[in-house]
Amino acid sequence: MPVPLYLLVAPRSRGGALSRQTNPMDLSREALAALRDALLDRLRSVLSRHGRKLWWLHSFYALALGASVVLFAQKGFERARFLAISIVVAWLLVIALFRIFGSGVTQESFEAPASRIAPPTSASPGAKLRFLVMTYVLKNLYQGMLFFLLPFYWKSSTLGTRNMAFVVLLGACALVATLDVVFDELIIRRRILASIFHGFTLFATMTLLVPALFPDTRSLHALVAAAAVTVLAFWTLHVPARAFLQNRNVLLLISTVIGGMTIAWAVRSIVPPVPMHVGHAAVGPLILPDGRLQMEVQTLHISAIRQLVAVTDVVIPAGKGDELLHVWRREGVPVLTSTPRRTKGPSAALRLQSMIGAEKLPKELAGAWTVDVMTADDQLVGRLSFQVIE
Numbered sequence: 001m002p003v004p005l006y007l008l009v010a011p012r013s014r015g016g017a018l019s020r021q022t023n024p025m026d027l028s029r030e031a032l033a034a035l036r037d038a039l040l041d042r043l044r045s046v047l048s049r050h051g052r053k054l055w056w057l058h059s060f061y062a063l064a065l066g067a068s069v070v071l072f073a074q075k076g077f078e079r080a081r082f083l084a085i086s087i088v089v090a091w092l093l094v095i096a097l098f099r100i101f102g103s104g105v106t107q108e109s110f111e112a113p114a115s116r117i118a119p120p121t122s123a124s125p126g127a128k129l130r131f132l133v134m135t136y137v138l139k140n141l142y143q144g145m146l147f148f149l150l151p152f153y154w155k156s157s158t159l160g161t162r163n164m165a166f167v168v169l170l171g172a173c174a175l176v177a178t179l180d181v182v183f184d185e186l187i188i189r190r191r192i193l194a195s196i197f198h199g200f201t202l203f204a205t206m207t208l209l210v211p212a213l214f215p216d217t218r219s220l221h222a223l224v225a226a227a228a229v230t231v232l233a234f235w236t237l238h239v240p241a242r243a244f245l246q247n248r249n250v251l252l253l254i255s256t257v258i259g260g261m262t263i264a265w266a267v268r269s270i271v272p273p274v275p276m277h278v279g280h281a282a283v284g285p286l287i288l289p290d291g292r293l294q295m296e297v298q299t300l301h302i303s304a305i306r307q308l309v310a311v312t313d314v315v316i317p318a319g320k321g322d323e324l325l326h327v328w329r330r331e332g333v334p335v336l337t338s339t340p341r342r343t344k345g346p347s348a349a350l351r352l353q354s355m356i357g358a359e360k361l362p363k364e365l366a367g368a369w370t371v372d373v374m375t376a377d378d379q380l381v382g383r384l385s386f387q388v389i390e
Contacts (some may be wrong), residue, residue, distance in 0.1 A: 086145050218377065
């Protein structure tokens with residue numbers, strides 16, 4: 001005959017009999033408490049044995065979620081404005097993490113802050129739970145932003161050139177944000193790595209967000225503004241506001257902002273000029289009255305060349321903020337830099353046309369040719385390649 005549950009948990013007298021003073025309601029509460037403790041112990045046991053596996057499964061879910069964000073980004077550049085909300089919330093969360101779970105820099109002496117960001121071992125369960133919730137929300141914000149940025153930077157980059165390195169780094173950051181074990185244990189708990197990760201994400205986001213909020217902005221201006229915001233963010237993470245009551249700290253802030261803007265200008269050729277990209281590009285010997293090429297070729301014989309015409313359709317969803325150039329090269333050596341003729345292309349793209357006539361053709365024609373679409377600030381928008389044979 002099964003034994004009632006309350007008999008298993010109820011207190012007994014020395015003789016083994018149930019105490020007469022025991023309240024049945026107390027027995028029910030004790031039974032529920034015993035059942036709850038047993039379930040919690042079971043849950044802790046499962047998590048201790050399989051917790052890392054569950055985190056890896058969550059990483060696959062996060063990766064699939066990131067792919068859906070990429071599809072969302074494909075629907076239009078105007079959705080880039082949503083990044084403003086994400087980046088502000090992420091910025092505030094990182095500041096909160098650094099202030100609550102990591103020591104900041106003092107006003108008087110800029111002492112080195114703690115290298116790790118984590119609740120102390122003596123922290124209450126509530127503090128540890130707040131830390132986990134904050135890092136989880138922050139991680140999801142990073143995932144959304146980075147995967148949203150990827151398609152824009154991918155289209156604006158050019159394979160085989162320096163600006164592809166920026167896209168590779170952006171993709172690596174997006175992947176790391178989905179790997180819970182790596183992000184939680186390696187990135188977010190280390191102050192330096194968390195600052196670098198946040199700074200790079202902020203810089204890449206602002207470079208795209210500035211032209212989204214302010215159309216017709218030159219790519220270089222957006223790049224420099226993004227660098228200024230990134231430096232300011234670094235200060236807010238590591239230095240309390242009261243430190244700026246001292247003039248020397250204000251001067252130091254201004255100096256570092258100018259330094260960051262200068263570095264951004266110096267490395268501008270490495271950063272793709274988002275959101276501009278070349279939708280279509282071709283070269284041929286003749287052009288039709290409507291601006292199209294009579295024929296599009298990838299290989300030409302030198303006997304057929306009297307002149308060469310390049311037509312590139314540049315997609316400019318953020319407006320015509322940049323002056324664009326065609327740079328003709330043979331075997332990597334510049335042959336001609338021209339300001340192309342601008343006409344309206346398909347799907348609101350900007351069609352650029354430039355020609356290299358017989359008088360400007362080099363004596364040696366055979367070889368690998370390229371026509372680069374460049375901004376006046378030396379940022380590569382796209383590249384057209386073709387071959388001339390003997």
